[in-house]
Amino acid sequence: MTDVLRTPERRVEGREKVTGTARYAADAAREGMLHAAFAGSPYPHARVLAVDTAAARAVPGVRAVLTGADVRPARFGRRLLDWPVLAWDRVRFIGDRVAAVAADTPEAAERAAALVDVTYEELPAVFDMDAALAPGAPLIHPDAADYRMLGVTRPPVPHPNAQGHQVHEHGDPAAGFAAAARVFEHELALPPVHHAYLEPRAALVWIDGATVHVVTTNKAPFSLRAQLAAVAGVAEDAIVVHTPHVGGDFGGKGLSLDEWPLYFLARVTGRPVRSVLRYADELQISNTRHGARIRLRTGVDRDGRITAHEARVRFDGGAYAAGKPIPFLMPGEAMATLAGYRVPAARVEATCAYTNHLPAGHDRAPGQPQNSFAAESHLDLIARELGVDPLELRERNAIRAGDVDVHGDEWHASEMPRVLAELRRASGWGRPLPPGHGRGVALGARHVGRGKTSLELTLDERGDVVVRSGVTDQGGGALTMIGRVVARELAIAPERVRVEQVDTARSPVDPGVGGSRVTMVHGNAALDGARKLAAARDAGAAPPIRVVGSADQTAHMFGSYAYAVEVELDRETGAFRVVDATLVADVGTVINPVAVRGQLEGGFAFGLGQALMEELAIVGGRVVTASFGEYKIPSIADVPPLRLVLLTDAPGPGPFGAKSVGELANPAVVGAVANAVADAGARVLTLPISAEKVLAALRGGAA
Amino acid sequence: MPVLIARRLDEALDELAAHPDTTVLAGGTDLMVELNFGRARPARVLAVDRIDELRQSAGGSRVRLGAAVTYARLLRDGAGSRALEEAARTVGSPQIRGAGTVGGNLGTCSPAGDTLPVLAALDAVVVLRSARGERRVPFAEFMTGPKRSVRRSDELIVAAEWDDAGPAQTFVKVGTRNAMVIAVASLAMVIDRARRRVGIALGSCGPTILRAPDAERFVRVLCDEAGWDRPLRLSEAERTELGRLVSAAARPIDDVRGTSAYRRHVLGVIAGRALARLGAA
Ligand SMILES: Cc1cc2nc3c(=O)[nH]c(=O)nc-3n(C[C@H](O)[C@H](O)[C@H](O)COP(=O)(O)OP(=O)(O)OC[C@H]3O[C@@H](n4cnc5c(N)ncnc54)[C@H](O)[C@@H]3O)c2cc1C
Numbered sequence: 001m002t003d004v005l006r007t008p009e010r011r012v013e014g015r016e017k018v019t020g021t022a023r024y025a026a027d028a029a030r031e032g033m034l035h036a037a038f039a040g041s042p043y044p045h046a047r048v049l050a051v052d053t054a055a056a057r058a059v060p061g062v063r064a065v066l067t068g069a070d071v072r073p074a075r076f077g078r079r080l081l082d083w084p085v086l087a088w089d090r091v092r093f094i095g096d097r098v099a100a101v102a103a104d105t106p107e108a109a110e111r112a113a114a115l116v117d118v119t120y121e122e123l124p125a126v127f128d129m130d131a132a133l134a135p136g137a138p139l140i141h142p143d144a145a146d147y148r149m150l151g152v153t154r155p156p157v158p159h160p161n162a163q164g165h166q167v168h169e170h171g172d173p174a175a176g177f178a179a180a181a182r183v184f185e186h187e188l189a190l191p192p193v194h195h196a197y198l199e200p201r202a203a204l205v206w207i208d209g210a211t212v213h214v215v216t217t218n219k220a221p222f223s224l225r226a227q228l229a230a231v232a233g234v235a236e237d238a239i240v241v242h243t244p245h246v247g248g249d250f251g252g253k254g255l256s257l258d259e260w261p262l263y264f265l266a267r268v269t270g271r272p273v274r275s276v277l278r279y280a281d282e283l284q285i286s287n288t289r290h291g292a293r294i295r296l297r298t299g300v301d302r303d304g305r306i307t308a309h310e311a312r313v314r315f316d317g318g319a320y321a322a323g324k325p326i327p328f329l330m331p332g333e334a335m336a337t338l339a340g341y342r343v344p345a346a347r348v349e350a351t352c353a354y355t356n357h358l359p360a361g362h363d364r365a366p367g368q369p370q371n372s373f374a375a376e377s378h379l380d381l382i383a384r385e386l387g388v389d390p391l392e393l394r395e396r397n398a399i400r401a402g403d404v405d406v407h408g409d410e411w412h413a414s415e416m417p418r419v420l421a422e423l424r425r426a427s428g429w430g431r432p433l434p435p436g437h438g439r440g441v442a443l444g445a446r447h448v449g450r451g452k453t454s455l456e457l458t459l460d461e462r463g464d465v466v467v468r469s470g471v472t473d474q475g476g477g478a479l480t481m482i483g484r485v486v487a488r489e490l491a492i493a494p495e496r497v498r499v500e501q502v503d504t505a506r507s508p509v510d511p512g513v514g515g516s517r518v519t520m521v522h523g524n525a526a527l528d529g530a531r532k533l534a535a536a537r538d539a540g541a542a543p544p545i546r547v548v549g550s551a552d553q554t555a556h557m558f559g560s561y562a563y564a565v566e567v568e569l570d571r572e573t574g575a576f577r578v579v580d581a582t583l584v585a586d587v588g589t590v591i592n593p594v595a596v597r598g599q600l601e602g603g604f605a606f607g608l609g610q611a612l613m614e615e616l617a618i619v620g621g622r623v624v625t626a627s628f629g630e631y632k633i634p635s636i637a638d639v640p641p642l643r644l645v646l647l648t649d650a651p652g653p654g655p656f657g658a659k660s661v662g663e664l665a666n667p668a669v670v671g672a673v674a675n676a677v678a679d680a681g682a683r684v685l686t687l688p689i690s691a692e693k694v695l696a697a698l699r700g701g702a703a
Numbered sequence: 704m705p706v707l708i709a710r711r712l713d714e715a716l717d718e719l720a721a722h723p724d725t726t727v728l729a730g731g732t733d734l735m736v737e738l739n740f741g742r743a744r745p746a747r748v749l750a751v752d753r754i755d756e757l758r759q760s761a762g763g764s765r766v767r768l769g770a771a772v773t774y775a776r777l778l779r780d781g782a783g784s785r786a787l788e789e790a791a792r793t794v795g796s797p798q799i800r801g802a803g804t805v806g807g808n809l810g811t812c813s814p815a816g817d818t819l820p821v822l823a824a825l826d827a828v829v830v831l832r833s834a835r836g837e838r839r840v841p842f843a844e845f846m847t848g849p850k851r852s853v854r855r856s857d858e859l860i861v862a863a864e865w866d867d868a869g870p871a872q873t874f875v876k877v878g879t880r881n882a883m884v885i886a887v888a889s890l891a892m893v894i895d896r897a898r899r900r901v902g903i904a905l906g907s908c909g910p911t912i913l914r915a916p917d918a919e920r921f922v923r924v925l926c927d928e929a930g931w932d933r934p935l936r937l938s939e940a941e942r943t944e945l946g947r948l949v950s951a952a953a954r955p956i957d958d959v960r961g962t963s964a965y966r967r968h969v970l971g972v973i974a975g976r977a978l979a980r981l982g983a984a
Pocket of ligand 1: 810
């Protein structure tokens with residue numbers, strides 16, 4: 001039979017989704033279900049002096065009204081439990097919840113929530129990350145010493161308003177700067193942005209005897225189970241988490257918000273309680289990509305080769321660190337300021353600050369778009385100063401096998417030079433441009449996913465296979481991928497493999513979707529299971545044959561990519577259009593050809609939004625872009641055709657040599673666009689690159 | 704919440720007369736947003752999108768456009784105004800254009816309503832009717848502030864009417880993305896060569912749709928000099944002057960979509976371009 005991987009995949013959940021029969025968390029319902037609504041703070045920072053719930057309780061249909069006093073001392077978080085389920089003594093951002101209502105109808109719950117009467121005493125608020133980290137800044141978490149950290153002890157921080165802090169140094173930066181022919185320094189800034197997935201968070205919680213059931217949009221059900229066990233003080237095996245289809249995630253759905261108060265409401269009422277977050281609340285209280293201010297200083301020799309690099313990275317973590325799963329409580333790639341380049345000596349310092357903004361969390365390649373925008377703009381400015389073609393400068397500095405990167409790690413292999421050579425060819429780099437046009441380049445690199453999981457496979461009499469996994473599918477095609485890996489290994493048609501996503505009671509522990517992990521980890525577990533099935537079958541075992549496939553993916557490897565983007569600029573208005581784009585991506589073996597293209601094209605559009613228009617604008621702590629009318633993401637009219645070149649011959653550690661693509665290619669779009677606009681005449685140092693900023697830059701003002 | 708789906712105009716007008724607290728519903732593309740955000744809680748709703756008389760239009764030298772004509776219909780059948788068609792094309796998405804109506808745009812009366820600068824520049828008349836009779840209000844008097852008009856609660860907007868102004872008219876909208884966007888600034892320009900009339904109106908640049916009378920006068924003089932039935936070739940200095948006059952007419956504010964300074968600037972640019980294009984035709 002022909003190779004399964006050569007045929008474009010059919011999504012296993014595709015029919016359900018396009019016919020509207022797919023069920024999401026917001027569709028879950030149970031007999032006797034109540035509806036929840038919440039009262040949030042109107043102040044960015046205030047003491048809670050009193051909460052009067054009498055009027056709320058009097059609303060017909062209201063079954064329970066809980067306040068901070070009822071849940072104290074429950075705090076939640078993915079790693080650091082610093083976010084009170086309901087605030088009892090202090091609110092830290094506009095929207096921070098102080099009360100939760102369960103009622104017979106959503107309308108009654110909303111009405112009651114609006115009647116919760118809270119007496120506040122305003123406290124000085126701090127919105128700027130540098131101000132928050134200054135000596136004498138108002139403290140946002142005076143009780144931080146009491147907070148629990150899941151699994152690890154909290155690394156020390158240099159300031160009580162720091163969520164996380166890291167310093168890295170390798171080589172001899174002082175000597176490298178001394179040896180440099182030129183030293184350049186630039187500062188760039190990015191606002192927080194939102195993932196803008198279609199499906200808002202939703203959850204349904206009920207308690208059945210000793211068992212707590214949760215239907216959720218959380219894409220990492222086992223992590224939610226562990227967090228809920230910690231928050232509620234119940235055993236993990238007394239909690240069952242069901243995640244149906246997830247309607248988009250991009251990293252945001254790793255943090256649960258409503259599940260915690262719903263648990264307490266379900267406990268006091270004895271009824272199932274559901275909530276569906278309004279999108280306005282998604283934009284006002286959920287975890288965003290971190291806003292950042294990044295200062296880079298780089299020394300280069302006469303040929304533009306990097307001799308030393310220094311970076312100071314500041315992230316706005318908002319009011320809580322709860323959205324961050326990694327122990328350093330920073331965006332994952334906080335330190336990757338020159339990703340994909342040879343950096344012989346570096347000192348990188350990154351700090352994530354508490355502020356009275358809405359909490360930041362994980363968003364597709366956390367930390368990378370920020371650092372990529374800064375680094376790619378910085379290098380482009382250096383190229384222009386040196387009079388070196390920007391692509392040429394990148395070719396000279398691209399990391400090669402045997403070089404060390406910005407983390408001081410040596411790369412044993414690098415596709416980066418090949419990626420750039422291919423980009424030069426495929427984009428027609430150097431071809432003369434029409435007047436008013438500009439062309440920009442940016443490269444990027446991302447580590448492939450790591451982690452471990454297991455899944456169960458059963459081969460029946462007919463030779464068909466059922467795979468049961470605890471992994472969720474947030475739209476990336478995880479279940480389809482698993483089926484195709486098994487089908488290919490067993491040389492059967494993909495339709496003969498059924499992949500079932502099961503709840504936490506019926507699946508081995510699973511790390512969930514995230515960190516570009518699924519194809520690397522779940523794909524390898526599926527491959528392992530398929531090999532075991534084949535071995536047992538060949539050894540004459542009688543069906544049904546049941547095996548557990550496992551994987552522990554620890555390989556250290558990167559995927560590389562680069563963009564060339566062309567813009568057309570209107571010098572009178574500052575408006576510009578991206579008219580052409582080329583992406584060369586080193587993706588290894590392709591398992592889901594349609595999904596790989598979808599992830600890369602989607603990542604391009606995603607990055608384009610951040611470059612062109614996305615900004616969660618916050619004024620005095622209030623999000624003023626709290627609907628998709630104001631918070632703009634690209635429409636199809638804003639996205640040009642993307643010329644996509646895949647390098648598939650450098651195998652990765654995934655099944656059959658696959659690499660990760662989900663978070664590979666969104667980060668560098670911002671730099672490529674900024675550099676193209678600069679080539680057309682306007683260097684803009686903050687995102688998004690609005691027409692207004694471009695016009696200011698064209699007129700020589702600050703942008 | 705009682706909802707009456709009216710089929711006849713008199714039935715709708717009687718309902719409005721009997722219940723002044725009634726909220727009119729056409730395509731719902733504004734009203735449903737208000738409901739969704741909890742900003743509107745209508746006591747009663749009157750749906751007018753099936754009233755034949757509101758869906759009828761008439762062309763010719765006097766154009767009449769029924770209030771319940773959707774953008775999609777108007778684009779399919781023609782609107783009797785090229786600028787209005789250009790404006791309709793920029794409204795929302797195909798879904799919004801399939802439901803949204805010109806009457807709804809007038810009913811909402813937002814300074815960012817895309818048809819409104821066109822109706823202003825055309826010197827259109829808004830036809831209002833109640834059980835007590837009909838009023839014909841020039842657009843300039845119809846809109847009194849942001850989301851405020853002289854429409855009384857017992858009146859329906861039944862149509863807009865204007866004199867056919869010929870082909871030299873255009874609508875230009877500046878936004879922060881290429882579709883589905885609320886205007887940062889917009890401009891309608893009409894050069895009615897037959898009637899020797901110039902209309903220039905600005906959207907998203909003040910509390911109401913603003914006319915730019917000095918700029919209109921300036922263009923009229925240019926047309927007088929060049930001859931109304933001749934192409935108008937604009938010098939760079941004239942273009943700059945027009946831009947200055949249009950910018951000066953605007954009264955924009957700073958908001959998340961743009962600063963007032965940028966709005967003024969960009970209005971000047973698009974005015975110059977609009978005239979260069981219309982004049983040459
Ligand atoms: C996603 C989206 C994108 C949009 N994009 C644009 C855009 O690009 N440009 C733009 O201008 N607008 C835009 N809008 C706003 C809206 O679509 C327009 O204002 C549209 O013209 C409203 O018409 P409607 O028939 O839907 O009005 P409705 O929502 O039905 O009514 C609007 C208001 O007018 C009143 N009303 C309606 N008809 C009458 C009548 N005959 N007599 C008296 N009162 C009446 C209603 O009571 C209500 O107050 C957008 C809206 C959405 C949701």
